Amino acid sequence: MVSPETSDSKPSQNRRPDAPDAPDSEPPKPVPTRIVLAMQGVTKSYPNGRVALRGVDLMVPEGDFVFLVGPSGAGKSTVIKLLIRDELPTKGLVLLDGRDLGRLKRRDVPKVRRRIGVVFQDFKLLPNKTVRDNVGFALEVTGARAKDIAPAVDRVLRVVGLTGQADQLPGQLSGGEQQRTAIARALVHNPRLFIADEPTGNLDPVISWEIIQLLLRINELGVTVLMATHNAEVVTAVRKRVVALENGRIVRDEVGAAYHRED
Ligand SMILES: Nc1ncnc2c1ncn2[C@@H]1O[C@H](COP(=O)(O)OP(=O)(O)O)[C@@H](O)[C@H]1O
Numbered sequence: 001m002v003s004p005e006t007s008d009s010k011p012s013q014n015r016r017p018d019a020p021d022a023p024d025s026e027p028p029k030p031v032p033t034r035i036v037l038a039m040q041g042v043t044k045s046y047p048n049g050r051v052a053l054r055g056v057d058l059m060v061p062e063g064d065f066v067f068l069v070g071p072s073g074a075g076k077s078t079v080i081k082l083l084i085r086d087e088l089p090t091k092g093l094v095l096l097d098g099r100d101l102g103r104l105k106r107r108d109v110p111k112v113r114r115r116i117g118v119v120f121q122d123f124k125l126l127p128n129k130t131v132r133d134n135v136g137f138a139l140e141v142t143g144a145r146a147k148d149i150a151p152a153v154d155r156v157l158r159v160v161g162l163t164g165q166a167d168q169l170p171g172q173l174s175g176g177e178q179q180r181t182a183i184a185r186a187l188v189h190n191p192r193l194f195i196a197d198e199p200t201g202n203l204d205p206v207i208s209w210e211i212i213q214l215l216l217r218i219n220e221l222g223v224t225v226l227m228a229t230h231n232a233e234v235v236t237a238v239r240k241r242v243v244a245l246e247n248g249r250i251v252r253d254e255v256g257a258a259y260h261r262e263d
């Protein structure tokens with residue numbers, strides 16, 4: 001945690017731990033909302049001159065569930081690439097837990113990335129590893145101790161409902177089960193922020209709905225969720241915050257909005 005002193009959500013968090021308790025007569029201070037991610041004036045031009053984002057401002061408080069919508073080419077994946085520091089902004093700031101990702105030292109990148117769980121439309125599973133090993137491998141490469149890996153893997157497989165498929169290979173799974181494996185792998189580090197880029201893009205409506213239910217459940221467990229999607233039905237049915245991008249700009253940011261697909 002970058003700033004452990006602010007991770008305490010009690011109203012007393014601004015006081016030093018050794019400060020005496022406030023007298024009862026003192027009015028309660030409002031609980032400051034933690035901002036998990038913030039983009040400030042972000043412009044992104046790719047080397048070929050294509051401008052993908054233009055002056056984007058976005059604040060996502062802890063515990064939020066955000067749908068990022070907009071037509072193909074609007075800049076949704078670029079937002080996600082900036083958040084996982086796959087790309088750097090041309091202008092502006094991208095902050096994760098108040099930390100400027102653009103100024104992150106190279107050696108700190110993996111540590112920060114581990115605090116974000118990411119899944120994509122294609123599941124990117126290792127075809128020759130079982131479900132259990134796909135998930136466990138994600139911990140193994142970070143140097144986790146062998147004895148800690150198995151219980152962590154069991155826990156996330158329970159969360160995504162794949163305990164019974166733990167020893168199967170990805171090729172023996174349905175699309176929905178493959179995406180749930182990818183979600184388990186993204187969760188195994190206990191991320192603060194869970195990002196999904198069109199996670200239901202390859203799935204039929206019933207299975208897509210199951211994946212959304214799972215992301216809502218992950219959000220209920222306290223993880224902030226940002227999901228880029230084209231799935232208008234889902235966005236309209238789930239009354240959550242909707243941030244709409246068009247041509248690299250945020251054109252709408254509302255809670256519980258319907259989403260009318262334009263492409
Ligand atoms: N690596 C890249 N190089 C050049 N242009 C890119 C690159 N990635 C995306 N773009 C362009 O940036 C714009 C936004 O793309 P993207 O963020 O992928 O949108 P979305 O995910 O909403 O479909 C598009 O015009 C796209 O062609």
Ligand SMILES: [Mg+2]
Nearest residue numbers: 076077078197
């Ligand atoms: Mg995209």
